[in-house]
Amino acid sequence: xxxxxxxxxxxxxxxxxLHPITQTIREIYSALYELGFEVALGPELEYExxxxxxxxxxxxxxxxxxxxxxxxxxxxxxxxxxxxQELGRRLxxxxxxxxxxxxxxxxxxxxxxxxxxxxxxxEATDATHEAQFYQVEPLYVDKKxxxxxxxxxxxHLFKKLFGDKAEIRFRPSFFPFTEPSVEVDVxxxxxxxxxxxxxxxxxxxxxxxxxxxxxxxxPDLWQGLAFAFGLDRIVMLKHGIDDIRLLxxxxxxFIHQF
Amino acid sequence: xNISHNWLQTYFKEKIPAPEKLAELFTFHSFEVEGMIEIKGxxxxxxxxxxxxxxxxxMAHYCLSHEGVASEISFITGMKxxxxxxxxxxxxxxxxxxxxxxxxxxxRRYMIRYVDIGSSRPSSSPDWLKCxxxxxxQRMISxxxxxxxxxxxxxxxxxxxxxxxxxxxxxxxxxxxxxxxxTLLDGRELILTAKDNVIADDEGPLVVTGAKGxxxxxxxxxxxxxxxxxxxxxxxxxxxxxxxxxxxxxxxxRFENEITQELASQGMANACDLVRSVFPDAKFGPIVDIYPxxxxxxxxxFDPSYIEERLGxxxxxxxxxxxxxxxxxxxxxxxxASKPFWKLSIPYKRLDLVIKEDIVEEVGRIYxxxxxxxxxxxxxxxxxxxxxxxxxxxxxxxxxxxEGFSEVILYTLVEKGMVETLKPLARDKAxxxxxxxxxxxxxxxxxxxxxxxxxxxxxxxxxxxxxFKKDSEEIHLAIGARQVKKxxxxxxxxxxxxxxxxxxxxxxxxxxxxxxFSKAKIQTNGIVEIDLSPAIKSFKPSKDVKDLDFRPAxxxxxxxxxxxxxxxxxxxxxxxxSIQAEEVWSSIEKGIKDxxxxxxxxxxxxxxxxxxxxxxxxxxxxxxxxxxKTLTDSEVNGIMEKINGEVKVEGWxxx
Numbered sequence: 001x002x003x004x005x006x007x008x009x010x011x012x013x014x015x016x017x018l019h020p021i022t023q024t025i026r027e028i029y030s031a032l033y034e035l036g037f038e039v040a041l042g043p044e045l046e047y048e049x050x051x052x053x054x055x056x057x058x059x060x061x062x063x064x065x066x067x068x069x070x071x072x073x074x075x076x077x078x079x080x081x082x083x084x085q086e087l088g089r090r091l092x093x094x095x096x097x098x099x100x101x102x103x104x105x106x107x108x109x110x111x112x113x114x115x116x117x118x119x120x121x122x123e124a125t126d127a128t129h130e131a132q133f134y135q136v137e138p139l140y141v142d143k144k145x146x147x148x149x150x151x152x153x154x155x156h157l158f159k160k161l162f163g164d165k166a167e168i169r170f171r172p173s174f175f176p177f178t179e180p181s182v183e184v185d186v187x188x189x190x191x192x193x194x195x196x197x198x199x200x201x202x203x204x205x206x207x208x209x210x211x212x213x214x215x216x217x218x219p220d221l222w223q224g225l226a227f228a229f230g231l232d233r234i235v236m237l238k239h240g241i242d243d244i245r246l247l248x249x250x251x252x253x254f255i256h257q258f
Numbered sequence: 259x260n261i262s263h264n265w266l267q268t269y270f271k272e273k274i275p276a277p278e279k280l281a282e283l284f285t286f287h288s289f290e291v292e293g294m295i296e297i298k299g300x301x302x303x304x305x306x307x308x309x310x311x312x313x314x315x316x317m318a319h320y321c322l323s324h325e326g327v328a329s330e331i332s333f334i335t336g337m338k339x340x341x342x343x344x345x346x347x348x349x350x351x352x353x354x355x356x357x358x359x360x361x362x363x364x365x366r367r368y369m370i371r372y373v374d375i376g377s378s379r380p381s382s383s384p385d386w387l388k389c390x391x392x393x394x395x396q397r398m399i400s401x402x403x404x405x406x407x408x409x410x411x412x413x414x415x416x417x418x419x420x421x422x423x424x425x426x427x428x429x430x431x432x433x434x435x436x437x438x439x440x441t442l443l444d445g446r447e448l449i450l451t452a453k454d455n456v457i458a459d460d461e462g463p464l465v466v467t468g469a470k471g472x473x474x475x476x477x478x479x480x481x482x483x484x485x486x487x488x489x490x491x492x493x494x495x496x497x498x499x500x501x502x503x504x505x506x507x508x509x510x511x512r513f514e515n516e517i518t519q520e521l522a523s524q525g526m527a528n529a530c531d532l533v534r535s536v537f538p539d540a541k542f543g544p545i546v547d548i549y550p551x552x553x554x555x556x557x558x559x560f561d562p563s564y565i566e567e568r569l570g571x572x573x574x575x576x577x578x579x580x581x582x583x584x585x586x587x588x589x590x591x592x593x594x595a596s597k598p599f600w601k602l603s604i605p606y607k608r609l610d611l612v613i614k615e616d617i618v619e620e621v622g623r624i625y626x627x628x629x630x631x632x633x634x635x636x637x638x639x640x641x642x643x644x645x646x647x648x649x650x651x652x653x654x655x656x657x658x659x660x661e662g663f664s665e666v667i668l669y670t671l672v673e674k675g676m677v678e679t680l681k682p683l684a685r686d687k688a689x690x691x692x693x694x695x696x697x698x699x700x701x702x703x704x705x706x707x708x709x710x711x712x713x714x715x716x717x718x719x720x721x722x723x724x725x726f727k728k729d730s731e732e733i734h735l736a737i738g739a740r741q742v743k744k745x746x747x748x749x750x751x752x753x754x755x756x757x758x759x760x761x762x763x764x765x766x767x768x769x770x771x772x773x774x775f776s777k778a779k780i781q782t783n784g785i786v787e788i789d790l791s792p793a794i795k796s797f798k799p800s801k802d803v804k805d806l807d808f809r810p811a812x813x814x815x816x817x818x819x820x821x822x823x824x825x826x827x828x829x830x831x832x833x834x835x836s837i838q839a840e841e842v843w844s845s846i847e848k849g850i851k852d853x854x855x856x857x858x859x860x861x862x863x864x865x866x867x868x869x870x871x872x873x874x875x876x877x878x879x880x881x882x883x884x885x886x887k888t889l890t891d892s893e894v895n896g897i898m899e900k901i902n903g904e905v906k907v908e909g910w911x912x913x
């Protein structure tokens with residue numbers, strides 16, 4: 001490609017800047033591609049079925065309280081899925097996990113994928129909360145998958161993102177779509193800090209058999225691991241960004257710094 | 259949920275770990291501890307420590323109580339818990355309350371009895387009860403209510419007490435009638451519907467079942483006879499009603515998370531035991547226990563090698579068994595040493611343990627996840643196929659950034675659109691966007707104001723994002739350009755036209771469809787918006803993702819920028835031809851330093867040079883801006899005066 005000349009000065013024009021979210025997605029993507037994970041992109045306007053029911057979150061269950069949902073007005077609720085299941089109401093997807101069962105429905109085992117997408121939560125916004133943010137959700141389904149694989153994949157990824165000294169630890173947790181479920185802390189030394197710190201960044205676990213079944217996979221033969229994390233937080237940590245709203249302001253004073 | 263360290267200690271003979279240590283054990287084996295507060299006694303010493311623990315839905319079946327949390331200590335450390343069964347209190351009066359259940363699926367157990375509280379009645383609860391409840395932040399109300407609350411926070415069984423003389427006729431657990439009213443304890447009046455469950459007497463509702471009591475049969479100082487209730491209700495019905503009227507309570511929270519029906523008898527026994535200790539003359543009636551269907555005990559049968567396989571750690575069957583037995587799970591082994599098989603009988607309260615994966619988690623968390631050593635999945639023989647959408651979008655991003663366009667990601671929720679959200683965050687964020695153009699237009703506008711600050715002749719941006727129409731969701735690309743520096747015969751659209759041509763040229767080999775980019779219509783506001791769906795559909799997915807050639811990500815630290823307006827000033831200096839631009843600039847810099855304005859110069863550039871009669875003119879553009887305030891013209895004039903002064907000292911001419 002020829003360098004582009006400015007119409008005014010005739011000087012060569014400098015390359016534009018990729019959004020730091022894109023840059024980090026590419027880093028994550030490259031790290032996971034090495035392990036054979038391919039990207040899956042889901043819709044942002046999702047069905048209740050994929051966002052909740054298929055993920056082992058029954059109606060009227062306290063687990064639905066874990067997220068505030070943007071429901072959408074007046075869209076038809078009579079659509080049906082490939083197994084004839086009712087897909088229910090429409091909503092702005094609250095989690096990339098919604099992409100899991102979609103991927104299982106359309107691909108055959110074994111599976112290695114990473115769902116990347118914008119998700120939405122009906123929460124008041126401030127410097128650390130936005131109603132929209134990005135999530136990244138690797139899913140691996142194979143024979144004899146264990147927590148050791150989960151830890152291995154996490155270590156591989158976070159060493160690429162945060163450097164070779166990054167460490168991973170698990171704490172017990174609960175997600176309806178994984179069993180066992182763990183909270184994942186990553187040990188990382190921020191630039192300018194004298195000591196590394198443990199940061200809570202990822203929710204993870206082995207895929208719940210009900211979710212595998214919803215995706216048409218026999219849990220007696222196959223197991224899976226999955227984890228999810230907010231991309232915005234990783235971008236903010238990496239670049240020392242103190243206000244999440246900068247990411248969506250479209251301000252070149254911000255974007256041109258990266 | 260608040261948990262008192264002293265209260266936890268009452269379940270053990272041995273000394274339990276100190277609060278700090280306990281918090282660490284909980285964090286790595288049970289649940290998060292979100293805070294700790296020390297409570298000072300009268301002597302100023304620490305009397306108790308209260309932990310705020312975060313109990314997630316699975317453990318909420320048995321852990322929304324001190325006993326549940328204490329059981330976790332026992333699971334983790336192996337310490338034995340005290341036997342705390344309250345003695346049964348025999349009936350000494352004959353009366354029993356009449357009660358009827360309309361729907362046994364909703365009311366899964368109902369235990370009640372009369373208590374004549376007698377003449378010896380303290381006006382307040384004993385100190386130990388007061389200390390316990392106050393430690394976890396509960397208000398003292400009256401001894402009978404305090405006892406009910408204590409039992410709930412102690413073992414997790416919500417309790418209720420009616421003033422028996424205020425109950426007219428018999429009790430009935432039934433659906434409300436449309437329009438029936440109840441005044442709650444807090445004075446709020448609810449108008450109920452036929453979907454709400456109530457406990458009513460012959461005159462109407464007394465309690466919104468599971469959630470909140472009403473005023474009519476409230477306990478008072480003059481109450482002589484009470485009805486103690488210990489019951490179990492179906493979780494989602496309680497949840498629907500409590501959510502609808504916004505009457506969530508500590509009691510509804512426990513029912514909503516589901517507790518075992520078996521717990522009701524323990525609640526009744528403990529409450530009665532406490533009533534007797536506080537009201538020594540109390541006389542008790544027979545217990546009425548309506549228990550339509552006793553739950554079956556959960557049995558999980560599986561090959562226990564599954565535990566090791568899923569955890570990915572070495573743990574002997576013997577060790578796994580020990581952990582499960584601490585949880586009162588009965589493990590019976592029926593297989594052989596080479597082919598083990600287990601049958602686990604699960605305690606009633608452990609509604610979270612249903613499938614073998616649940617058992618894997620129990621063993622894993624108690625044994626400790628720190629034993630897990632990471633391993634990588636097996637390498638694949640073949641690299642995976644490229645996702646067409648991802649591949650295409652990333653390639654477009656590469657091409658456009660090379661063309662000098664920067665990527666923005668804007669808000670999906672906007673003021674107008676075709677898809678509306680039910681409970682918008684704000685009126686101007688009620689819709690999902692139906693195009694990218696609107697966002698892009700205001701983004702161009704805002705950035706154009708900063709062109710000088712950014713040192714740009716043109717604002718060139720793009721976004722790839724989802725848009726929402728009445729019946730479809732599409733992925734669009736929008737490219738926007740605004741030529742800020744005016745040039746004769748040159749329009750913003752020309753910048754976009756060039757970008758579209760490049761896109762078409764670079765991508766044409768990837769698609770069967772032509773003209774997606776080159777034929778796109780540029781709008782007069784300098785924006786083009788393209789639906790990428792046809793491109794994605796006709797994409798030939800033979801591409802290797804490595805072709806995308808991702809550059810290393812930026813490692814830059816974000817530098818805060820000023821939110822105050824900036825001021826632009828130009829200066830042209832005429833100097834002998836032998837003088838370099840750098841020399842002129844250092845003289846200007848000196849002037850800025852003289853004015854103590856170093857921090858205010860955000861950007862400068864040499865934007866023009868020309869020679870005339872053996873002399874050369876250098877024109878510099880300077881941008882001044884403060885991080886703390888709006889700069890005034892006169893402040894910047896002061897800086898310019900100092901610069902002029904410095905330049906004149908050199909004997910040069912400011913034009």
